[in-house]
Amino acid sequence: MIIDISRFINEEREYWTELEGFLDKLEKDPSFRMDLGQIKRFHYLYQRASADTARIKTFSSEKNLRQYLESLVGRAFGYIHETGRRPRKIALLNWFFNTFPQTFRKHIQAFLISALITVTGCVFGGAAVGLDTQAKPVLIPFEHLQKTPSERVAMEESMDKDTMKGHKARFSSYLMTHNTRVSIFIMVLGISWGIGTIIMLFYNGVILGAIAVDYIMDGQLRFLAGWLLPHGSIEIPAILIAGQAGLVIAGTLVGRGEPVSVRQRFRDVSRDILTLIAGVAVLLIWAGLVESYLSQYHQPVISYELKITLGVFELLLLTLFLWKSGRKTHADQHA
Amino acid sequence: MRTNTLNIITPEGIDFSLRLAGPVTRFLAWVIDAASVIAVFTMLEGLFKAIGALNSDFAVALSILIYFIISIAYRIVLEWFWDGQTVGKRIFQLYVMDAQGLNLQFSQIVVRNLFRFLDSLPGLYLVGGAACLLSSNAQRIGDFAANTIVVWKQSIPEPDLDSVLADKYNSLRVYPHLAARLRQQTTPDEAGVVLQALLRRNQLNPADRVSLFNRIAEHFRTLVVFPQEAVEGQSDEQYTRNVLDILYRK
Numbered sequence: 001m002i003i004d005i006s007r008f009i010n011e012e013r014e015y016w017t018e019l020e021g022f023l024d025k026l027e028k029d030p031s032f033r034m035d036l037g038q039i040k041r042f043h044y045l046y047q048r049a050s051a052d053t054a055r056i057k058t059f060s061s062e063k064n065l066r067q068y069l070e071s072l073v074g075r076a077f078g079y080i081h082e083t084g085r086r087p088r089k090i091a092l093l094n095w096f097f098n099t100f101p102q103t104f105r106k107h108i109q110a111f112l113i114s115a116l117i118t119v120t121g122c123v124f125g126g127a128a129v130g131l132d133t134q135a136k137p138v139l140i141p142f143e144h145l146q147k148t149p150s151e152r153v154a155m156e157e158s159m160d161k162d163t164m165k166g167h168k169a170r171f172s173s174y175l176m177t178h179n180t181r182v183s184i185f186i187m188v189l190g191i192s193w194g195i196g197t198i199i200m201l202f203y204n205g206v207i208l209g210a211i212a213v214d215y216i217m218d219g220q221l222r223f224l225a226g227w228l229l230p231h232g233s234i235e236i237p238a239i240l241i242a243g244q245a246g247l248v249i250a251g252t253l254v255g256r257g258e259p260v261s262v263r264q265r266f267r268d269v270s271r272d273i274l275t276l277i278a279g280v281a282v283l284l285i286w287a288g289l290v291e292s293y294l295s296q297y298h299q300p301v302i303s304y305e306l307k308i309t310l311g312v313f314e315l316l317l318l319t320l321f322l323w324k325s326g327r328k329t330h331a332d333q334h335a
Numbered sequence: 336m337r338t339n340t341l342n343i344i345t346p347e348g349i350d351f352s353l354r355l356a357g358p359v360t361r362f363l364a365w366v367i368d369a370a371s372v373i374a375v376f377t378m379l380e381g382l383f384k385a386i387g388a389l390n391s392d393f394a395v396a397l398s399i400l401i402y403f404i405i406s407i408a409y410r411i412v413l414e415w416f417w418d419g420q421t422v423g424k425r426i427f428q429l430y431v432m433d434a435q436g437l438n439l440q441f442s443q444i445v446v447r448n449l450f451r452f453l454d455s456l457p458g459l460y461l462v463g464g465a466a467c468l469l470s471s472n473a474q475r476i477g478d479f480a481a482n483t484i485v486v487w488k489q490s491i492p493e494p495d496l497d498s499v500l501a502d503k504y505n506s507l508r509v510y511p512h513l514a515a516r517l518r519q520q521t522t523p524d525e526a527g528v529v530l531q532a533l534l535r536r537n538q539l540n541p542a543d544r545v546s547l548f549n550r551i552a553e554h555f556r557t558l559v560v561f562p563q564e565a566v567e568g569q570s571d572e573q574y575t576r577n578v579l580d581i582l583y584r585k
């Protein structure tokens with residue numbers, strides 16, 4: 001049977017036009033919301049267009065009409081079968097104080113693995129510098145750290161002028177953007193089944209461990225803590241969270257026997273990945289400001305004790321935030 | 336088999352196809368987007384200069400931050416508000432969509448754009464381009480992670496059949512029993528060939544046009560034989576048009 005195509009078009013056109021009108025509205029205005037009657041009508045029109053597509057495919061080979069109907073069904077399909085709503089506005093405070101720490105805790109295993117890899121790198125780097133002093137220029141590829149820690153401390157403490165004057169803001173923004181780039185890179189490398197993320201975390205750990213042991217062996221632990229803690233207490237956990245996001249990506253790719261397609265797994269986890277990396281970016285803004293405006297100043301300008309206290313306080317606050325913030329209380333759960 | 340289309344089957348059993356964008360078109364769209372980012376940043380330079388006159392350190396810091404934010408947020412914001420399109424994609428009629436045909440989530444847009452850090456390595460999107468060539472759905476790594484695809488925006492015109500189904504006298508209709516047999520003997524695919532041939536007849540060169548309609552007419556003459564007086568003096572193209580009229584209009 002071949003359908004009477006002219007009559008078919010004449011009879012159905014008004015429904016297709018009505019469906020197109022709905023779709024145009026939805027596409028042009030993301031805030032457009034249908035009431036119950038409109039939703040029912042939209043669903044009816046979608047089903048009617050689907051049925052028409054089936055008829056034209058079965059009983060006719062009219063290519064243009066088939067494509068036209070397919071495009072209508074395709075456009076409507078997303079709206080019919082997508083359950084998520086487009087957010088009208090993002091509640092930033094709610095996201096930072098609830099969603100971010102909740103997501104962090106949801107993937108705590110990935111964070112612990114990320115921390116373990118970094119610590120392993122630290123041990124390796126520290127041991128390498130401790131056992132072989134010639135390893136220092138290889139493991140710490142920064143020119144300003146090539147002199148002995150004692151020489152550096154003596155130089156920093158004898159400075160009588162503010163070398164950061166006139167550069168603090170640009171240094172701060174450089175640190176923020178650079179560290180955010182590195183964090184994003186650590187995260188996206190998770191797509192290599194986590195190998196890239198693991199290498200980056202390990203390498204960061206190696207540098208950190210090498211610097212720490214170098215300063216400790218030279219008796220400059222107090223300077224080291226005063227120099228690194230104020231910004232490192234935020235920056236290092238931020239990098240670890242980026243590694244956590246990378247390992248979440250790796251875990252999604254591997255799937256661990258879940259009966260869900262890799263496509264669907266990535267779709268399900270994309271919100272968590274976004275939350276983690278956005279949280280990292282926020283933490284790195286703070287770390288960048290502290291590193292530029294505080295960490296580069298040493299005794300006698302700012303006492304090491306004060307800097308260490310501040311660093312420890314930040315670390316405690318961050319731990320408390322990630323551990324407790326957004327956690328539902330007993331009363332909330334029963335409400 | 337690898338094709339440049341993605342077929343999606345709805346729960347209602349209807350399948351529709353999406354034409355996937357290849358790496359070259361996507362690269363050209365990216366070039367336009369990169370130029371747009373530079374243009375926006377160049378426009379802001381005057382502002383940075385003005386701020387620099389008051390505080391040069393702050394102006395440089397601001398320019399570093401703004402450039403970083405624009406280079407990342409440009410695509411995210413536009414793809415979110417323009418339903419998967421940026422300036423480059425809009426020019427090339429491309430748009431990003433969910434690989435399962437569903438609506439794009441904001442997190443998918445962000446994830447696919449953050450993966451540009453990897454896809455753009457070692458330069459000029461070589462990693463992303465290679466992934467796009469190897470992927471069955473022409474996805475770069477970011478698309479794979481975000482479960483998105485980039486497709487051509489198909490502007491499907493409303494079908495215009497009036498030009499070939501004009502209300503003219505059809506001598507074959509004088510024999511309704513033969514017309515009914517013709518409808519019964521013809522498959523939808525054969526009917527489709529007739530329709531497409533007539534719709535595209537003006538795109539053919541004269542010799543090919545004569546040859547094509549001769550072959551079509553000969554085929555249909557073997558299916559049902561109409562009396563000589565019904566087809567006398569008709570060209571092959573006219574005969575084909577009459578056949579189409581019977582097939583597509585009861």
